[in-house]
Structures are given as structure tokens and as C-alpha cells.
Amino acid sequence: MNALNDTSNLYKKIKNGEFVVTAELSPPKVPDLSRLDKHLAHYRRGVDAINVLDMPSATLRMSSIGTAIYVKQQGLEPVMQMTCRDRSKLGMQADLISAYAHGIRNILCLTGDYVTFGDHPMSKPVYDMDSTNAIMMVNQLRKVGKSYGGGAIADSAKEDPFKMQWCIGGAANPAGNKPEHLARVMAKKAAAGVDFLQTQPVYDLDAFDKWWKALEREGVTKKVAILPGILPPRSHKGLAFMMQHVPGIWVPPHVEKRIREAQNQQQEALDLSLETMRALKERYPIAGFHIYPLAWTENVPYLLGELGMLPSESHVA
Amino acid sequence: MQYGQYNSFENDCVWTKIHERADMSAMQVFDMSEKIVRIQPAVDWSLVGTSAVGSILEGKTDSHGGILSPHPVPDAQLIPLVANSKA
Numbered sequence: 285m286n287a288l289n290d291t292s293n294l295y296k297k298i299k300n301g302e303f304v305v306t307a308e309l310s311p312p313k314v315p316d317l318s319r320l321d322k323h324l325a326h327y328r329r330g331v332d333a334i335n336v337l338d339m340p341s342a343t344l345r346m347s348s349i350g351t352a353i354y355v356k357q358q359g360l361e362p363v364m365q366m367t368c369r370d371r372s373k374l375g376m377q378a379d380l381i382s383a384y385a386h387g388i389r390n391i392l393c394l395t396g397d398y399v400t401f402g403d404h405p406m407s408k409p410v411y412d413m414d415s416t417n418a419i420m421m422v423n424q425l426r427k428v429g430k431s432y433g434g435g436a437i438a439d440s441a442k443e444d445p446f447k448m449q450w451c452i453g454g455a456a457n458p459a460g461n462k463p464e465h466l467a468r469v470m471a472k473k474a475a476a477g478v479d480f481l482q483t484q485p486v487y488d489l490d491a492f493d494k495w496w497k498a499l500e501r502e503g504v505t506k507k508v509a510i511l512p513g514i515l516p517p518r519s520h521k522g523l524a525f526m527m528q529h530v531p532g533i534w535v536p537p538h539v540e541k542r543i544r545e546a547q548n549q550q551q552e553a554l555d556l557s558l559e560t561m562r563a564l565k566e567r568y569p570i571a572g573f574h575i576y577p578l579a580w581t582e583n584v585p586y587l588l589g590e591l592g593m594l595p596s597e598s599h600v601a
Numbered sequence: 602m603q604y605g606q607y608n609s610f611e612n613d614c615v616w617t618k619i620h621e622r623a624d625m626s627a628m629q630v631f632d633m634s635e636k637i638v639r640i641q642p643a644v645d646w647s648l649v650g651t652s653a654v655g656s657i658l659e660g661k662t663d664s665h666g667g668i669l670s671p672h673p674v675p676d677a678q679l680i681p682l683v684a685n686s687k688a
Contacts, residue, residue: 461617462621
């Protein structure tokens with residue numbers, strides 16, 4: 285358990301300029317946390333923090349906070365994702381205090397997929413704020429120990445406000461058709477207090493380059509740690525599904541063709557991911573990678589091993 | 602399909618459209634390209650059902666709809682204008 289005033293290892297590593305790796309974990313749909321164990325085993329070496337999703341695509345699953353507590357209990361470091369879709373300002377802050385009390389120190393603030401994308405289109409979308417305001421709210425809890433309502437985080441007027449040492453993350457898309465517009469939004473997140481940005485999967489290095497330069501012009505790359513997203517698709521079918529149904533995904537035609545025509549599509553996708561990771565690490569002062577393995581978490585140690593980023597067994601906590 | 606456009610046309614990023622429209626010369630009358638780079642406070646639900654003009658006159662919001670004290674807002678130092686953000 286982290287000391288009450290201690291921040292996360294992820295935060296310390298980012299601030300020390302160490303290269304970090306984060307990877308995603310989708311909570312189960314049934315109330316059986318043991319189903320996560322085989323995935324967590326793949327994350328014990330080389331992964332600094334595990335993003336616990338908050339009902340991705342607005343589809344019902346176990347909560348992010350409940351799963352993040354389990355990840356923490358297993359000796360790993362979670363990044364609790366928190367969308368603005370399902371809770372008010374009050375509810376979000378209650379979860380933040382609860383998560384902090386359970387030793388969770390990393391938070392990823394997202395606006396959240398709209399409910400019509402998921403299995404409860406009849407549900408009320410809350411959106412009491414957007415992701416930038418959520419970042420600002422967490423930063424205020426961290427910097428001055430005050431809630432969104434302005435009250436101190438304290439049990440009595442005599443007590444000093446408690447400043448929760450959150451490490452704050454946000455999401456970014458490096459492949460929009462107007463990088464300068466996307467960079468403006470990232471500049472707002474930087475001003476709001478974000479520490480790191482995890483991007484959507486990168487398949488187009490030219491698009492990433494234009495986006496990175498736009499971020500540089502806005503001064504974002506000097507203020508915020510950037511973790512490009514890596515998603516090796518399992519097959520061409522999986523890639524095609526993402527291209528058609530997942531907002532914000534851009535796969536250039538030559539990449540789509542390469543996977544489609546490959547004899548072993550899975551291995552080709554892994555090779556493509558490795559090439560992308562090597563190129564990104566070589567060309568840009570990125571802070572690390574954010575890996576989306578989907579259900580195939582065994583791909584994470586494979587990728588890190590091929591890149592020489594897998595620590596030996598003796599270095600596993 | 603042009604560079605960087607999402608593969609799914611239906612899901613083009615709405616923010617691109619918002620920024621493009623804010624940059625249109627006709628919108629400069631409303632200072633939209635300046636407003637778009639500001640962090641706008643979240644909606645104050647205590648004002649729902651009340652008059653927007655009344656809120657301005659009563660000093661609850663500014664003329665841009667921004668929330669003023671005594672309504673809860675993050676500390677002023679934490680709501681910075683985004684510097685150097687004009688693309």
C-alpha cells in the first residue's frame with residue numbers, strides 16, 4: 285500500500301525521465317476477478333502500470349475502481365480510467381477519494397464513449413463535465429486539496445486540506461485530419477494539469493509526425509509525457525472491424541494491405557508493431573508506450589522482449 | 602480517402618468541425634478562435650431553468666456564459682488560458 289502522501293511509481297518514473305510502459309486491462313463481465321490473473325501474469329515484467337478500463341464502448345462490465353483495487357492487491361500498479369459518462373461531479377470525486385484510500389494513485393480522465401455505442405443505449409449519459417474539466421478537477425484536488433465545490437478535503441475546519449498525490453493522465457489522438465486542432469485540445473489538457481497522454485493506436489508514422497510537430501508548436505511535448513499507443517491486431521478481420529467501427533482509428537491503405545495479404549496475419553501485425561515502436565523510440569523523445577493487447581495479453585511480453593525491454597525474472601517485484 | 606481522415610466516415614471527429622467553424626472569418630465577430638482555446642468551466646446545474654440574461658445581470662455568469670463566483674469553480678490559478686494556442 286502506498287503511504288498516504290506518496291505518489292505513484294509511474295509518476296516518479298515519468299518525472300525521472302525513465303522510459304515507461306503501460307498496458308490495458310478490460311474488467312470482466314462476470315463478478316469473477318480470478319479471470320484477470322492470467323492477464324496480470326503477463327504484465328508482471330516490463331509493464332509499469334495497467335490501465336483498467338471504465339466500461340469501454342459504454343458496455344457493461346465490472347467497474348474500473350473495483351478492478352483497479354484488485355490489481356493493486358495483486359501487487360501491480362493500476363491506472364484507473366474514469367469517464368465522465370456515468371457519474372456526476374459528486375460521484376466522480378467520491379470515487380476518487382475511495383480509490384486513493386485503497387492506494388490507487390494513477391487516474392486517466394476520459395470523456396467516455398457515448399451510451400449509444402454500447403449495450404445500454406437507453407441509459408442516461410451524465411457528462412457533468414468533459415475530460416479537460418475532469419483533469420482540472422483532479423489537479424485541484426492534488427494542488428490545493430479542494431473539491432470542485434470549493435470545500436477543503438478535510439474532516440474539520442481545523443484540519444489542513446488533504447492534497448491527494450494523483451498522477452493524472454489523458455487521452456490523445458495522433459491521426460486526425462487537422463493535427464493543429466488536436467494539438468490545441470492537448471494544450472488545454474496540459475494547462476489543466478495532465479502529466480501524461482496516452483494516444484490512440486499508431487499505424488501511420490507520417491500522421492504521427494505531423495501531430496507531434498503540432499504538439500511541439502503548442503509546447504505540449506515539453507510539459508507532458510507522451511505515450512504512443514500500440515495495438516497489434518489479431519487478424520485482418522479485427523483490423524477491418526476497428527477501421528469501420530472504432531472512432532478515431534486511422535489505418536493507412538498500405539498498412540491495411542500489408543496485413544490483409546500476409547500469410548500469417550497475427551505475426552505480421554506483431555512485426556508491424558515492433559517496427560512502429562522502434563521508429564517512434566528512435567525519432568521522438570517519447571516517454572514510453574501504451575499497449576492495447578485486447579484479449580491477447582501474451583503479446584505484451586513478446587513485444588517488450590523483442591525490444592529488449594523485458595527485465596529479468598529477478599527484477600520482478 | 603485523404604491523409605489522417607478516420608476510416609469510418611460517420612465517426613469523423615466533431616472537434617475538427619468545431620475548430621474549423623471557430624476559425625471561420627465570420628466567427629471572429631464573436632471572438633470564437635480565442636474562446637475555443639480557453640478551458641470552459643463545466644455546466645452549473647444550479648442554473649438550469651433560470652434565465653441566462655438574468656444570470657449575467659445577477660453576476661452569476663459572465664457575458665460569455667462562464668460561471669462566476671459564488672458558484673463553485675476551480676481556483677483561478679487552475680483555470681489558465683492556454684498560452685500560445687492560436688494555431
